[in-house]
Amino acid sequence: xxxxxxxxxxxxxxxxxxxxxxxxxxxxxxxxxxxxxxxxxxxxxxxxxxxxxxxxxxxxxxxxxxxxxxxxxxxxxxxxxxxxxxxxxxxxxxxxxxxxxxxxxxxxxxxxxxxxxxxxxxxxxxxxxxxxxxxxxxxxxxxxxxxxxxxxxxxxxxxxxxxxxxxxxxxxxxxxxxxxxxxxxxxxxxxxxxxxxxxxxxxxxxxxxxxxxxxxxxxxxxxxxxxxxxxxxxxxxxxxxxxxxxxxxxxxxxxxxxxxxxxxxxxxxxxxxxxxxxxxxxxxxxxxxxxxxxxxxxxxxxxxxxxxxxxxxxxxxxxxxxxxxxxxxxxxxxxxxxxxxxxxxxxxxxxxxxxxxxxxxxxxxxxxxxxxxxxxxxxxxxxxxxxxxxxxxxxxxxxxxxxxxxxxxxxxxxxxxxxxxxxxxxxxxxxxxxxxxxxxxxxxxxxxxxxxxxxxxxxxxxxxxxxxxxxxxxxxxxxxxxxxxxxxxxxxxxxxxxxxxxxxxxxxxxxxxxxxxxxxxxxxxxxxxxxxxxxxxxxxxxxxxxxxxxxxxxxxxxxxxxxxxxxxxxxxxxxxxxxxxxxxxxxxxxxxxxxxxxxxxxxxxxxxxxxxxxxxxxxxxxxxxxxxxxxxxxxxxxxxxxxxxxxxxxxxxxxxxxxxxxxxxxxxxxxxxxxxxxxxxxxxxxxxxxxxxxxxxxxxxxxxxxxxxxxxxxxxxxxxxxxxxxx
Numbered sequence: 087x088x089x090x091x092x093x094x095x096x097x098x099x100x101x102x103x104x105x106x107x108x109x110x111x112x113x114x115x116x117x118x119x120x121x122x123x124x125x126x127x128x129x130x131x132x133x134x135x136x137x138x139x140x141x142x143x144x145x146x147x148x149x150x151x152x153x154x155x156x157x158x159x160x161x162x163x164x165x166x167x168x169x170x171x172x173x174x175x176x177x178x179x180x181x182x183x184x185x186x187x188x189x190x191x192x193x194x195x196x197x198x199x200x201x202x203x204x205x206x207x208x209x210x211x212x213x214x215x216x217x218x219x220x221x222x223x224x225x226x227x228x229x230x231x232x233x234x235x236x237x238x239x240x241x242x243x244x245x246x247x248x249x250x251x252x253x254x255x256x257x258x259x260x261x262x263x264x265x266x267x268x269x270x271x272x273x274x275x276x277x278x279x280x281x282x283x284x285x286x287x288x289x290x291x292x293x294x295x296x297x298x299x300x301x302x303x304x305x306x307x308x309x310x311x312x313x314x315x316x317x318x319x320x321x322x323x324x325x326x327x328x329x330x331x332x333x334x335x336x337x338x339x340x341x342x343x344x345x346x347x348x349x350x351x352x353x354x355x356x357x358x359x360x361x362x363x364x365x366x367x368x369x370x371x372x373x374x375x376x377x378x379x380x381x382x383x384x385x386x387x388x389x390x391x392x393x394x395x396x397x398x399x400x401x402x403x404x405x406x407x408x409x410x411x412x413x414x415x416x417x418x419x420x421x422x423x424x425x426x427x428x429x430x431x432x433x434x435x436x437x438x439x440x441x442x443x444x445x446x447x448x449x450x451x452x453x454x455x456x457x458x459x460x461x462x463x464x465x466x467x468x469x470x471x472x473x474x475x476x477x478x479x480x481x482x483x484x485x486x487x488x489x490x491x492x493x494x495x496x497x498x499x500x501x502x503x504x505x506x507x508x509x510x511x512x513x514x515x516x517x518x519x520x521x522x523x524x525x526x527x528x529x530x531x532x533x534x535x536x537x538x539x540x541x542x543x544x545x546x547x548x549x550x551x552x553x554x555x556x557x558x559x560x561x562x563x564x565x566x567x568x569x570x571x572x573x574x575x576x577x578x579x580x581x582x583x584x585x586x587x588x589x590x591x592x593x594x595x596x597x598x599x600x601x602x603x604x605x606x607x608x609x610x611x612x613x614x615x616x617x618x619x620x621x622x623x624x625x626x627x628x629x630x631x632x633x634x635x636x637x638x639x640x641x642x643x644x645x646x647x648x649x650x651x652x653x654x655x656x657x658x659x660x661x662x663x664x665x666x667x668x669x670x671x672x673x674x675x676x677x678x679x680x681x682x683x684x685x686x687x688x689x690x691x692x693x694x695x696x697x698x699x700x701x702x703x704x705x706x707x708x709x710x711x712x713x714x715x716x717x718x719x720x721x722x723x724x725x726x727x728x729x730x731x732x733x734x735x736x737x738x739x740x741x742x743x744x745x746x747x748x749x750x751x752x753x754x755x756x757x758x759x760x761x762x763x764x765x766x767x768x769x770x771x772x773x774x775x776x777x778x779x780x781x782x783x784x785x786x787x788x789x790x791x792x793x794x795x796x797x798x799x800x801x802x803x804x805x806x807x808x809x810x811x812x813x
Contacts, residue, residue: 110208110211111201111204111205111208111211112205112211112212112213112214112217113150113153113154113205113210113211113212113213114150114212114213115213115217116201116205116213117201117202117205118147118150118153118292119147119254119257119291119292120192120198120201120202120257121143121147121153122146122147122257122259122292123198123256123257123258123259123272124180124191124192124198125188125191126143126180126188126191127143127144127145127146127147127153128145128146129145131188133145133146135480138187138188139187140161141156141165142156143156146293147292147293148293148489148490149490149533150212152533154210154212157176157210158210166206166210167206168206168207168209168210171202171203171204171206171207172203174203174206176202176206177192177194177199177202177203177206180192180199180202181193181194181199197256218246218247218248218250219246219247220244220245220246220247220291220292220294221245221246221247222245222294222296223242223243223244223245223254223258223289223290223291223292223294223295223296224242224243224245224296225240225241225242225243225287225289225296225297225298226240226241226243227240227298228296228297228298228299229298229299229300229301230276230298230299230300230301231300231301231302231303231332232268232276232278232300232301232302233278233302234278234279234280234281234282234302235277235278235279235280236277236278237275237276237277237278238275238276239255239273239274239275239276240255240260240270240274240275240276240287240289240298241253241255241274242254242255242258242274242289242291242296244291244292254291255273255274256273256274257291258274258289258290258291259272259289259290259291260272260274260287260288260289260290261287261288261290261600262285262286262287262288263285263286263287263288263600263601263602264283264284264285264286265285266279267279267281267283267284267285267302268283268284268285268287268300268302270287274289276298276300278300278302279302281302281648282302282303282304282305282333282334282648283302283333283648284299284300284301284302284333284604284651285299285300286298286299286300286602287299287300288599288600293487293489294487295487295599295600296599297599297602299602301332301333303332303333303334304333304334304335304645305334306334306645307334308331308334308336308645312336313327313330313331316337316634317340317634318634319632319633319634320629320632320633321611321615322608322611322612322629322630322633322635322636323633323634323635325605325607325608325611326605326608326633326635326652326653326654328607329604329605329608329652330652330654333649333652334645335645335646335649335652335654336643336645336646336654337635337638337646337654337655338638338639338640338641338642338643338646338654338655338656339638339639339641340634340637340638340639341637341638341639341640341656341813343367343368343375343376344364344368344769344770344771344772345639345770345771345813346376346379346637347359347363347364347367347368347379347770348769348770348771348812348813349656349812349813350376350379350380350383350631351383351770352661352665352812353584353585353627353631353812354380354383354384354386354389354392354627354631355383355386355388355389355392356388356391356392356395356662356664356665356668356690357388357392357665357668357669357672357688357690358669358672358673358767358768358770359770360672360767361763361766361767364766364770364771365766367379368771368772376637377632380627380628380631380632381628384624384627384628387425388690389424390421390422390424390425391421391424391688391690391691392665392690393424393623394417394420394421394423394424395662395664395690396584397420397424398416398417398420398693399708399718400469401416401420401437401452401469402416402417402694402695403416403451403452403454403455404455404512404696404710404711405694405696406512406513406514406515406696407455407510407512407513407515408444408451408454408455408510408515409444409454409515409516409517410516410694411444411445411516411518412444412445412451412454412518412519413451413693413694414693414694415444415445415446415447415448415451416448416449416451416452417448417693417694418448418693419447419448419449420448424623427622427623427624429620429621429622430577430616430621430622430623431566431573431621432621434470434562434565434566434573435562435566436449437449437452438466438470438558438561438562438565439556439558439559439562440452440453440521441521441522441523441556442520442521442522443518443519443520444518444519444520444521445518447521450519450520450521453503453505453521454505454510454519454521457505457510459497459498459499459500459501459503459527459529460479460493460494460497460529462497462500462503463475463493463496463497463499463500464476464479464493467496467543468595468596469595470565470573470576471543471565471570471572471573471576471597472572472575472576472579472591472594472595472596472597473488473543473572473597473598474595474596474598475488475493475496478490478492478493479493487599488543490531490532490533491531491538492541492543494529494530494531494532494538495538495539495540495541496540496541496542496543497529498528498529498538498539498540498541498557499540499547499557499558499560499561500557500558501527501528501529501540501557502523502524502525502526502527502556502557503521503523503524503527503558504521504522504523504524504527505519505520505521505522506519506520506522507519507520523554523555523556525553540557540560540561542561542564545564545567545569545570546564547560547561547563547564548560566621568617571610571613572597574613574614574616574617574621575591575597575609575610575612575613576594576595576597577613577616577621577623577626578609578612578613578615578616578626579591579594579597579603579609579612580594580595581623581626581627581630582594582609582612582630585627585630585631585636586630586635586636586653586656586657587656587657587658587659588650588651588657590603590604590605590608590609590612591603591604591609592604592651604651604652605652605653612626612629612630615629635653636656638653638654638655638656639655639656640655640656640657640658640813641655642655643655656813658811658812658813659720659811659812660705660720660721660722660810660811660812661705661810661811661812662705662718663689663701663702663703663704663705663706663707663718664688664689664690664692664702664707665689665690666701666705666810667689667699667701667702667705668688668689668690669768669809670701670736670739670804671688671689671739672767673746673764673767673768673800673803673804673809674739674740674742674745674746674747674800675742675744675745675746675747675749676738676739676742676744676745676746678699680692680697680699681697681698682694682697683697689702694710695707695708695709695710696710700729700733700735701729701733701735701736704725704726704729704733705719705726705729706718706719706720706721722810726810727805730804730805730810731805736804740797740800740801741797746767746800747793747796747797747800748793750763750764750796751791751792751793751796757781757782757785757795758778758782760785760796760799761773761777761778761781761782761799762778764781764796764799764800764803765777765803768800768803768804768808768809769803769808769809781799781802784798784799
């Protein structure tokens, strides 16, 4: 490796006769990687916005010109001293021969120090513009299985545009996705921890990444027959089993019919099955009844509301900012798109290229809300590509390869979004606005002031040479093209995460080298299947729900109890706020009422989070004051448990004269029949013998009214984890 062998070359030159001249040391190729490797341009040091003690570098070296000026010319060039390089402040501080808040970052006898010293002595040269460019980085090995406490060393290679390569192991920086499971030191030495697990080790050199996947399998052997016996319904099961084998995981049992019934209803339509639906399914002996159930659910009208609500979380703006009618119109458009099963690529295309009146064209409301190109670009990148670009707005992305220039080039696709109307005037922005393609529009780089042409993050997205052509059309074609893997992957991952409790990539919209998928072949196969079937969301749901992996129990066994990413068991999820409120209404038989909604509306049908509901707020619906994409709170909290126990709204449903409790108390059903109906209504299953005995005993308490007994049973069932969580 060129910088690392400079000292060795000098020694050999004095002992082995005529040696070849040492290569020229230049800033971008040789010096800047050392500054990154030493942490000088990290965010905690000189790379932060304000710098450190008057010395500022670009974060992770994203701007070489800025850094060269800061070192060579800023402050009168006091940081370097060419006549006596050893007296340069850059070296004295780095070697801590003078006080330095960052401590010693360079060994005065080491090759890094010598490389910088030679660079100063040679006149601080830049790397020639026509020099080979860094094309990619690779790491060896790319995968390794380890035993506890076992270690190995990585080898990182930089590949350049002229076909040359160079060992850059010592100049790379390293990180582990799970440092407590598998650690990596600054030299690239990887060491396994004491417990089974997995981690991805990322090696970064000059803004590019390469990964090595490390596994620590569970101790003990698993009989191959156990994996062979696992029921394979489709490609999902094959790829999941392949990963389990690597880690020595064994899957939980396949869930029973009652669990699958409740899970499928909540996943597809966001509501519980009725007692009658539960009895019919449990009594059905057909071998294909689960597949037929999923097909029926996908055709029910509740499907559109349930899945549209998920996207409204991401797209719905605050009505006090953009206007009530505009938000209502967008809400209606999204729901209709799901009713029509609009292909996902067309759904996204209509959003990205939206035009027209916000009173007539729902997606236009998004461009009423996000008015600046540099505001809409990261929203589009995150939602539809799983690429988070916010960091690149100000500097090179610290965890990805996206540069500041790429951010502004991507944003330039939105520079010709024009608007006619009165604009925004919160909190009463009620007027109509028309979105159209303007005749002109431009965007300048914030540092160079250069006007930037619209370019995608990779590949090509040619814009027709037509003054009436909308650049967003070219962007939409590029985004939805089959070769753009991000587009299909992020949606496949988003749907998988909704159904399975955690994404293959998690968070679901953060696809990057330093946040690798837990099962890359599975994510790639899901995305390919989704793309090959015309971006049909219902097909994607069917494929996942048809797998045996989806149907697993959540109860762990001794070999998967610690698994939280590989889907060897089902991961329980707390019900979404709207789903839970509707479930309480369904169990009690007492519907809610909501402001600005028709009578009989369900919580999942509410069109804005501004509609008051203490229950929905308690259980984590998005804050209406946040800009989308809004964060939905999925955590549990004591206040939630107390709300179900004591809230007046829940109590009114239990004690209503119009609900299920009153009807059962007035009827002539036996206590056993009442208990069975309530268990079917809440859990989609019949009670166990012990549960039945305890519940029926409430009806035998002396002087206890029958209605009070029914209320007690319902209250107990609603306040159990089995009701609040989707198993």
